[in-house]
Amino acid sequence: MFSKQPTKSDSSKILARLDAPPPIPEGASTRKAPTVASLISENLTVEGGISGEGEIHIDGIVRGDVRIGKLTIGDTGHVEGSIFAEVVEARGRVIGAITAKQVRLYGTCYVDGDITHEQLAMETGAFFQGRSLKFQRPPAEPPTKSAPPALEAPTPSPTAAAASNAPQPKPVF
Numbered sequence: 202m203f204s205k206q207p208t209k210s211d212s213s214k215i216l217a218r219l220d221a222p223p224p225i226p227e228g229a230s231t232r233k234a235p236t237v238a239s240l241i242s243e244n245l246t247v248e249g250g251i252s253g254e255g256e257i258h259i260d261g262i263v264r265g266d267v268r269i270g271k272l273t274i275g276d277t278g279h280v281e282g283s284i285f286a287e288v289v290e291a292r293g294r295v296i297g298a299i300t301a302k303q304v305r306l307y308g309t310c311y312v313d314g315d316i317t318h319e320q321l322a323m324e325t326g327a328f329f330q331g332r333s334l335k336f337q338r339p340p341a342e343p344p345t346k347s348a349p350p351a352l353e354a355p356t357p358s359p360t361a362a363a364a365s366n367a368p369q370p371k372p373v374f
Contacts, residue, residue, distance in 0.1 A: 280294070285300050
């Protein structure tokens with residue numbers, strides 16, 4: 202039983218199995234490998250916009266709009282333009298508006314522009330000149346039950362309301 206020597210056909214089957222990737226079971230989720238942030242180093246200047254879904258770390262200068270998944274601006278980084286991202290971490294200078302879900306301003310940063318955010322964190326020493334606008338997602342509206350058309354109050358015509366001298370109640374929203 203154990204003394205049987207493999208034949209050429211048996212050894213080729215073994216090698217074929219070793220070369221082939223293992224089968225992925227059905228329904229198994231495939232994970233993407235974590236990606237490394239792209240880097241604009243300290244001695245680089247980019248003239249124009251940058252867009253993508255990944256992550257970028259800026260230590261140089263960018264003159265243009267930045268649309269990215271996650272943006273990190275290093276101590277020597279400088280962005281002149283609007284920033285649109287999921288997450289922004291700023292240690293350097295930003296001259297322009299920032300729109301992101303999460304914004305963190307470290308103690309060494311300088312921001313001159315409005316920040317629209319869901320979450321904003323500022324360390325002591327951070328410079329921020331502009332408006333902080335909290336972006337809130339509209340709550341999911343529950344289904345409204347509408348009254349049958351026969352039960353609704355009749356609406357006055359616009360000409361009848363204008364002809365009346367009595368003050369009209371303001372609609373409440």
